[in-house]
Amino acid sequence: MAVARRISSRWTPAWKWAGLPLFAAVLTIAALSDWFQAVPPQIRVLFLGVCIVAAALTFVGTWNAADEVIDAGDRLRLRRRGTEATVPLADIEKISIRSWSNPSRIELRLRKSGGLGDRVMFIPRGNLFGRLVGNRVYLDLCERVERTRRGGAA
Numbered sequence: 001m002a003v004a005r006r007i008s009s010r011w012t013p014a015w016k017w018a019g020l021p022l023f024a025a026v027l028t029i030a031a032l033s034d035w036f037q038a039v040p041p042q043i044r045v046l047f048l049g050v051c052i053v054a055a056a057l058t059f060v061g062t063w064n065a066a067d068e069v070i071d072a073g074d075r076l077r078l079r080r081r082g083t084e085a086t087v088p089l090a091d092i093e094k095i096s097i098r099s100w101s102n103p104s105r106i107e108l109r110l111r112k113s114g115g116l117g118d119r120v121m122f123i124p125r126g127n128l129f130g131r132l133v134g135n136r137v138y139l140d141l142c143e144r145v146e147r148t149r150r151g152g153a154a
Contacts, residue, residue, distance in 0.1 A: 006069070006125070008067075062103070066116070093111045105123055
């Protein structure tokens with residue numbers, strides 16, 4: 001049996017919750033700085049709008065992410081906001097990755113709906129050149145799920 005290892009990013013909570021505090025910090029620093037006071041009000045409103053949109057997109061894009069995903073060989077153990085589920089690799093219907101987003105996100109479509117629903121999204125551990133050569137977590141999961149479908153060992 002393979003040793004269980006974490007395949008989700010340890011930064012998931014930061015991605016999920018950093019938007020609002022970061023937004024507040026940027027606005028506070030800007031409001032207290034002299035250069036911001038010299039900027040025309042229209043530019044200040046535009047800056048505020050961009051900060052709000054960036055914080056909202058980060059929050060909406062990561063809110064439903066699993067907090068932790070553990071690879072336990074032939075199954076994945078998932079946890080999101082106190083709810084845990086175990087998903088056999090054979091129950092994964094489709095795997096997709098959104099590598100154009102920041103952070104990258106892997107979505108698992110499941111054959112059976114469980115405690116976390118029939119779609120589970122998580123932020124994978126990164127690798128240095130992931131956007132150029134592909135995320136190792138994604139590529140490994142795809143290969144193992146395909147092997148499981150063909151009847152081989154996971």
